[in-house]
Amino acid sequence: LKNKKEQFENPEPADKLVQVREWTKTWEYREKNFAREALTVNPAKACQPLGAVFAAVGFESTMPFVHGSQGCVAYYRSHLSRHFKEPTSCVSSSMTEDAAVFGGLNNMIDGLANTYAMYNPR
Missing domain, CATH: 3.40.50.1980 (Nitrogenase molybdenum iron protein domain)
Incomplete structure (x- = not known):
């Protein structure tokens, strides 16, 4: 099942996931997200x-x-x-x-x- 999951879901490498997870905890990420004034959905x-x-x-x-x-x-x-x-x-x-x-x-x-x-x- 693991090989099937890796073959068909095309996952990101584990180190990339760790890198993105750590980036979401930074002040740069926080400032970028809180700088938005409004979110509108059509x-x-x-x-x-x-x-x-x-x-x-x-x-x-x-x-x-x-x-x-x-x-x-x-x-x-x-x-x-x-x-x-x-x-x-x-x-x-x-x-x-x-x-x-x-x-x-x-x-x-x-x-x-x-x-x-x-x-x-x-």
Whole structure:
């Protein structure tokens, strides 16, 4: 197992790890990190599906469909509603842990059928 780990994980040499660990304890490292005034994270770059939903919203009569959990879609809807200052629609296949493990094709088929029945996208 050790050889397999070294072969596939491409680890740094042990002396390099010690060198970096010791450097993180220096005043140079401390001053460099505390010199930052703020850290900002752009929520629009949170994940690839959010970008796909953002792109799909730009097309007329399109209903973005996410093959994933309802929680992800709730986040996308709230994020895009804050961005556009109006309600934004998006639906999901309501994937659960079981569907992710055993296959979510039925969730996707049911979700697409419900989407077409309720929203009639083009």
